[in-house]
Amino acid sequence: MKLSRHTKVAAALAGAASVALLASACSSDGGGTDEAASDEPITLTITTFGTFGYDDLYEQYMDENPNITIEATNIDTGGNARTDAFTKIAAGSGLSDIVAIEEGWLGSIMEVSDTFVDLRDFGIEDRSGDWVDWKYAQATDADGRVIGYGTDIGPEGLCYNGVLFEEAGLPSDRAEVAELIDGDWEHFFDVGRDYQEATGKAWYDHSGFVWNAMVNQLDEGYYTADGELNVEGNAELQERFELLGAATEDGLSAAQAAWDWNGGKSFVDGTFATFVCPGWMLGVVQGNTEAGGGDASTGWDFADVFPGGAANWGGAFLAVPETSENQAAAAALADWLTQPEQQVAQFEAAGTFPSTVAAQDELAANPTPNEFFNDAPVGEILAGRSVGVVAQFKGPDDSVIQENVFGPPLQKLDRGEVSTQEAWDEAIVLLDELVG
Amino acid sequence: MTSTLTPPTGTGSDGDDSRPPRASRLTWRQRISIFDVKASPYAYVAPFFLLFGLVGLFPLAYTFWVSLFDWDLLKGQGDFVGMENFWAILNDRFFWNSIRNTISIFLLSAIPQLAMALLLAYLLDQGLRAKTFWRMSILLPYVVTPVAVAIIFSSVFNEADGLVNNLLNLIGIPDQQWKHDTFLSHIAIASMVNWRWTGYNTLILLAAMQAVPRDLYESAAIDGAGAARRFFSVTIPSIRPTLIFVVITATIGGLQIFTEPRLFDVSNAGGIGGADRQFQTTVLFMWELAFFRRDFGEASAVAWLLFLLIVAFGLVNFLLSRRVATGDARGGRRAARRAARKGADA
Numbered sequence: 114m115k116l117s118r119h120t121k122v123a124a125a126l127a128g129a130a131s132v133a134l135l136a137s138a139c140s141s142d143g144g145g146t147d148e149a150a151s152d153e154p155i156t157l158t159i160t161t162f163g164t165f166g167y168d169d170l171y172e173q174y175m176d177e178n179p180n181i182t183i184e185a186t187n188i189d190t191g192g193n194a195r196t197d198a199f200t201k202i203a204a205g206s207g208l209s210d211i212v213a214i215e216e217g218w219l220g221s222i223m224e225v226s227d228t229f230v231d232l233r234d235f236g237i238e239d240r241s242g243d244w245v246d247w248k249y250a251q252a253t254d255a256d257g258r259v260i261g262y263g264t265d266i267g268p269e270g271l272c273y274n275g276v277l278f279e280e281a282g283l284p285s286d287r288a289e290v291a292e293l294i295d296g297d298w299e300h301f302f303d304v305g306r307d308y309q310e311a312t313g314k315a316w317y318d319h320s321g322f323v324w325n326a327m328v329n330q331l332d333e334g335y336y337t338a339d340g341e342l343n344v345e346g347n348a349e350l351q352e353r354f355e356l357l358g359a360a361t362e363d364g365l366s367a368a369q370a371a372w373d374w375n376g377g378k379s380f381v382d383g384t385f386a387t388f389v390c391p392g393w394m395l396g397v398v399q400g401n402t403e404a405g406g407g408d409a410s411t412g413w414d415f416a417d418v419f420p421g422g423a424a425n426w427g428g429a430f431l432a433v434p435e436t437s438e439n440q441a442a443a444a445a446l447a448d449w450l451t452q453p454e455q456q457v458a459q460f461e462a463a464g465t466f467p468s469t470v471a472a473q474d475e476l477a478a479n480p481t482p483n484e485f486f487n488d489a490p491v492g493e494i495l496a497g498r499s500v501g502v503v504a505q506f507k508g509p510d511d512s513v514i515q516e517n518v519f520g521p522p523l524q525k526l527d528r529g530e531v532s533t534q535e536a537w538d539e540a541i542v543l544l545d546e547l548v549g
Numbered sequence: 550m551t552s553t554l555t556p557p558t559g560t561g562s563d564g565d566d567s568r569p570p571r572a573s574r575l576t577w578r579q580r581i582s583i584f585d586v587k588a589s590p591y592a593y594v595a596p597f598f599l600l601f602g603l604v605g606l607f608p609l610a611y612t613f614w615v616s617l618f619d620w621d622l623l624k625g626q627g628d629f630v631g632m633e634n635f636w637a638i639l640n641d642r643f644f645w646n647s648i649r650n651t652i653s654i655f656l657l658s659a660i661p662q663l664a665m666a667l668l669l670a671y672l673l674d675q676g677l678r679a680k681t682f683w684r685m686s687i688l689l690p691y692v693v694t695p696v697a698v699a700i701i702f703s704s705v706f707n708e709a710d711g712l713v714n715n716l717l718n719l720i721g722i723p724d725q726q727w728k729h730d731t732f733l734s735h736i737a738i739a740s741m742v743n744w745r746w747t748g749y750n751t752l753i754l755l756a757a758m759q760a761v762p763r764d765l766y767e768s769a770a771i772d773g774a775g776a777a778r779r780f781f782s783v784t785i786p787s788i789r790p791t792l793i794f795v796v797i798t799a800t801i802g803g804l805q806i807f808t809e810p811r812l813f814d815v816s817n818a819g820g821i822g823g824a825d826r827q828f829q830t831t832v833l834f835m836w837e838l839a840f841f842r843r844d845f846g847e848a849s850a851v852a853w854l855l856f857l858l859i860v861a862f863g864l865v866n867f868l869l870s871r872r873v874a875t876g877d878a879r880g881g882r883r884a885a886r887r888a889a890r891k892g893a894d895a
Contacts, residue, residue: 192819196840203622203845221843225623370728370816375709513842516818524817524824528729546641547842 156182158209162194164396166463191215208434210443220507226254229432235444247504248468261430262451265465267391268499269424276412277386281311291418301420302360315367318385320523326389327353330424336508358533368527377405391426392466414487417494423501466495518543616849634850647834655803657739666750674758687748699812706737728814734828741809757791807832
């Protein structure tokens with residue numbers, strides 16, 4: 114008994130030492146992981162969500178590191194990943210060695226940031242310059258601990274259906290569309306009104322996503338930068354809500370059920386003509402169009418423009434929980450996955466836009482056409498869209514406010530059951546009941 | 550060993566008759582034997598009670614403990630607040646909304662389900678050809694997991710292009726709002742519950758019916774009772790205890806509906822039971838509180854209130870079904886009891 118405990122400790126020490134070697138090797142040449150690693154077989158678990166585009170990278174990593182086996186779980190949506198992570202944090206066990214955290218609920222995680230290891234112990238500080246500065250800052254808690262390797266960010270461009278635009282007599286070339294849409298939200302909705310008048314069809318899929326985009330674009334969203342609730346009496350927010358409400362009342366919303374879109378068919382049958390697209394949403398658009406029986410000829414395209422200017426929605430981080438038994442190996446994998454080179458590969462697989470400067474530059478310098486989006490150079494476009502993005506402070510209940518407070522009234526507004534004013538009032542009541 | 554006694558059999562006999570006749574001076578070994586006889590049965594049933602204490606009683610008590618605190622899902626235990634969580638819940642319109650939805654869905658599922666199960670069991674009891682085939686097919690939906698059922702039915706009741714709306718369109722009825730209209734959504738969810746549980750209840754009732762002595766039917770028939778009369782005056786009273794069992798389990802299950810409403814429409818905050826909480830059941834409300842709004846204290850209070858509600862409902866049901874099913878066929882009682890035991894084993 115005693116002996117085995119000793120050997121265990123010794124093994125742990127040896128492991129830590131070899132990993133320290135590994136980590137220093139990593140930081141010196143910025144990538145190599147094959148030196149000095151212990152050959153002890155290690156199984157690493159990782160939980161991601163949505164379309165993360167990591168599958169090929171796992172294979173590559175396992176080929177390069179024969180002693181590592183990666184067991185990956187992918188959860189369908191960020192919302193379900195949130196429930197999964199929260200439940201396991203509450204239970205005190207069950208988190209995988211690497212957990213992907215979405216920006217939207219990072220605020221809640223930050224309240225218990227000590228659940229996750231301080232990645233400065235694994236050399237993340239040497240890489241801090243890799244990321245756009247606000248991404249690194251978002252992953253840093255109040256005590257200066259850094260708990261996440263940034264994966265992607267969500268600069269927003271506009272997905273539009275060129276075929277539908279043409280039918281409505283609007284320009285369909287992506288440069289012309291960018292010119293047409295360029296302006297504020299009011300202008301965006303006005304173009305939508307023209308479209309609706311010409312075709313009788315909706316302009317965007319549902320208000321919820323547009324609202325997310327409008328809120329995320331503000332310097333301060335549901336919370337002020339110092340963490341105070343910032344909804345009631347927030348004139349800027351209410352003004353945007355009224356703009357969206359007026360547009361919806363004019364029939365610009367297709368009142369779709371998010372994450373369903375009638376099984377993807379609504380992307381194919383011309384139900385709506387535009388879609389707010391952060392980088393990671395491109396994979397969602399493509400996946401749903403294909404699920405609905407469409408393909409590149411359906412007409413989806415991606416324009417270098419966004420109403421109201423630069424905006425960011427979403428993006429994720431890879432964190433290593435304190436409960437992980439292979440913290441060092443997990444951190445090494447998370448580190449590798451978020452290197453510029455891998456971020457470019459991830460972008461190619463899933464459209465998630467890199468958070469590291471080098472990877473962004475690479476995408477900007479080597480525009481590759483995306484076949485599905487009418488050969489749009491989406492990487493180059495997103496690189497342009499990421500200029501001027503400011504990180505917005507996400508409070509502890511940000512995702513609850515987004516989903517449970519504004520979600521239901523907006524859906525009723527979409528369905529014409531309430532007026533804009535009633536929807537706003539209901540949101541305020543819900544806010545008070547659910548968060549206040 | 551000569552003094553080793555045969556252990557008591559599982560029939561519940563206390564083994565009195567195997568006690569050694571000499572009571573005067575007992576050897577140490579004999580004492581142990583007696584102790585064995587007396588204590589062993591408790592040891593045999595102990596695992597259940599230990600397990601029940603561990604996974605039943607302890608969580609119940611601990612939930613009550615949690616309900617007395619401000620308890621954040623992530624941050625854990627906070628300040629002691631006494632009964633405040635309970636008052637907050639009792640004043641929460643969403644709680645009462647969830648209670649209404651739960652009861653409505655429960656009634657819409659339990660009543661047709663039991664009526665249907667009784668009828669099917671009666672038909673299956675009529676000496677059909679290929680009995681096993683019919684019985685197995687009736688149980689088949691029960692094998693499918695609730696999650697799969699919910700996902701399939703969610704697509705069947707899809708408002709835009711779902712099977713149900715398409716069929717309705719065929720006969721000239723316009724699309725119905727299955728996921729937005731309160732009553733329609735309750736019907737949709739009840740149909741999932743019915744689809745899955747009718748077969749299960751049918752088989753239990755069938756087992757009970759098969760234990761009803763055939764001569765009762767014969768003599769009733771000779772006395773001139775028709776099929777309906779035989780069903781209500783012989784079958785129903787004879788299977789009363791089983792019926793009570795089925796009603797109570799259906800009540801407990803019906804008041805705890807979660808998976809079906811959770812997955813029926815996931816486009817609202819990942820599935821909180823509709824944009825306007827049209828079909829948010831109490832368990833789903835509790836889930837939203839605990840894992841979405843992170844208020845474990847209030848969620849625990851809901852858990853306790855729901856527990857009390859189910860106990861109350863169970864009692865009412867017990868009394869009601871006892872009254873309803875009491876017939877004049879006293880002779881069938883023992884058979885019924887036997888049937889119940891058989892039914893419970895099924």
